[in-house]
Amino acid sequence: MEILWEPGPREHEQSLMARFDQRVRESGERVGAGYEGLWEWSTDHPDRFWPTLADFFEVRFASPWTRVLDGPMPATQWFPGATLNYAAYLLQGSRPGGLAIIFRNEEGLRITLTNEELREAVGALARDLEASGVG
Template sequence: MTAPFVPQIALYRNWLAEQRGLSFANYEEMRQWSVRDLDGFWRSIWDYYDLQSPTPFAAVITERKMPGAVWFPGAQVNYARQVFRHVEAADAAGLPAIVSSGEDGKLDETSWPELRRKAAALALHLKEKGIKPGDRIAAYLPNIPETIIAFLASASIGAVWSVCAPDMAAP
């Protein structure tokens, strides 16, 4: 028997009650808290998702102005590192990293170890080509697993990724 689906927002609300002693009568009340207490809300998001940084942050936000706000100064978060830290657990649970379908309608799955291996291989290739943190990588790729692999490879070395998919065009 499969466990019932619980929305992430409900899991987060439960976590806030258990870990922070915060309870809300409804979604709107929680939303109001999130915009009134920016430090508390965004710190809770950091903790709830167990974001990791090799360096600590000095504050959640330095100035409350847009543009110009600086969030979590001192932290160094890498999206690919955050994604790949769950590979073993997700693979052990039998969860695929990507389920895709081509124009032929055939479903295909990419495992977590395979996704990590392919992204690492491409990241090494990009480094060999001289790509370094802060460089920009732009791609014209369809919505296929290789696009996700290229994004994760780029992010893993600190490059800025931009993609335009041909299937986003007007009919």
């Protein structure tokens, strides 16, 4: 398999993956070196990995979860009991003029959506859904 793109040292250091790795290590978790070590920890300790990841990304559950996992893979139920309000989550803490979504594909196409554009699109979708009898 041909590698299409690989981050350089600067991109790696500034990545969310590197920041998450640092957070995990600072929390006292015993994690092996590099991506492989983090991946191994995540698969060996999913009960610790998933809440740590949710906390890192500041996921705010609308209702709390009772357990991290319920049932064996691949039919595992994640965070049973929890609910999320995706629209509220995406729009929380948005800064005027700030970017809400940045998309980039392998060919270099880059598309951005500002917080205002996202809020407008969400509102339009909500109005369309309500007009269709949803919600």
